[in-house]
Amino acid sequence: MTKPCIICVAITGSVATKDNNPAVPITVAEQVESVHEAFEAGATIAHCHVRNDDGTPSSDPEKFARLKEGLEAHCPGIIIQFSTGGRSGAGRARGGMLPLxxxxxxxSVGSNNFPTRVYENPPxxxxxxxSEMRTYxxxxxxxxxxxxxxxxxxxMNRDGRVPGKLYVQFVMGVKNAMPVDREVFDFYIKTVERLAPEAEWCAAGIGRHQITLNEWSIAAGGHTRT
Amino acid sequence: MTKPCIICVAITGSVATKDNNPAVPITVAEQVESVHEAFEAGATIAHCHVRNDDGTPSSDPEKFARLKEGLEAHCPGIIIQFSTGGRSGAGRARGGMLPLxxxxxxxSVGSNNFPTRVYENPPxxxxxxxSEMRTYxxxxxxxxxxxxxxxxxxxMNRDGRVPGKLYVQFVMGVKNAMPVDREVFDFYIKTVERLAPEAEWCAAGIGRHQITLNEWSIAAGGHTRT
Ligand SMILES: [Zn+2]
Ligand SMILES: [Zn+2]
Ligand SMILES: [Zn+2]
Ligand SMILES: [Zn+2]
Known part of the structure; x- marks a missing residue:
């Protein structure tokens, strides 16, 4: 593998709170410092959610703006990736920070079940x-x-809705969605290579599956999220 | 293949109306006659939706009861399968006919996108x-x-929520869900055989894909729906 491995750091998802783990960064300042550490350790992409002060998920563009400023100052050159996932907002509020x-x-391009509810991504x-991502x-x-x-x-790549080189992340280990399964992982890669040979892929395992997916991804030549 | 092939007849889905095709059976009497013809031609299972008089989908248990009576009288021995799909009702109304x-x-055991909306099947x-299916x-x-x-x-089979021999239908060709793809079809079969070797499977293609899926299924030793 001569392809450089992109290490994506998701310093905080949208679910964990300080109750689960006192080290979870909640405030923008805490998040910036957490990414900074990962950046110095070699992380290339910062996958970002923002939180309210009580630790609950938020989709407030103002918070995203402050996080972006902080990351640009402390981690120059890191690739900043905002989450538009459904845990932090409903409907178009999920994309309210894209003008930044x-x-x-x-x-997300489809719907599926999460542990206790439907992860709704209507067409x-x-x-x-x-279209907002294209605009901005x-x-x-x-x-x-x-x-x-x-x-x-x-x-969506072929018809121009997602232009350019496709970048796909496989998410495994979410209860009631796709479990961590090696044959599925291999079939995912095979499918991406068959349908979109130019595409890049990475993989994320949830919770205790994170290490497994990191190992599989790096060995198979993909990128990975920690 | 010495295994008998089960031919499942879905005389009417929940979407087509007389506007699309004047031959679509709407009333219970029309549906019974339509299944009767398929039964005489060798159909083993009748997959049933019911309709309101204006052709729109219904989940009225009273209509299902009359359909069941008609099928038992005209097609003795046919396997009667009711749809609990989400097109004909919302929430628990979808299972209101199971006491019959x-x-x-x-x-449906997961959620996915349909052409214009989310097909919602919350856990x-x-x-x-x-549990209603077990009860009745x-x-x-x-x-x-x-x-x-x-x-x-x-x-769900392993933990007893869906007891006995698993029966799975692959549905392909729904816009914004899984397209008709031969390698996926083969991987579906491989996955069923790996995880539940005793299971039976069948496959349904939507609209113009119906014939393709019938041919693939019969050749691969599965059952099929027409
Ligand atoms: Zn995320
Ligand atoms: Zn710093
Ligand atoms: Zn149906
Ligand atoms: Zn008859």
């Missing part, structure tokens, strides 16, 4: 988020929680 | 539908609109 023109943003919202020059990282999401990503 | 004890009922609704001795046909749904079916 982060380098990248996550983009018109997906199309709107993708934001590169999408397509989140594939299931196999059909890879097909949807490719369809 | 049809032989089988469809059971608690899935569990409730499965109804055999589920698990609808797999995506790969993770096969994993979910196997998990």
């Amino acid at each position: 023109r982060p380098d990248m943003a996550s983009l 018109d919202l997906v199309d709107w988020l993708a 020059g934001v590169k999408p990282e397509v989140e594939a929680f299931d196999l059909s999401h890879i097909f949807q990503a490719v369809a | 004890r049809p032989d089988m009922a469809s059971l 608690d609704l899935v569990d409730w539908l499965a 001795g109804v055999k589920p046909e698990v609808e797999a609109f995506d790969l993770s749904h096969i994993f979910q079916a196997v998990a």
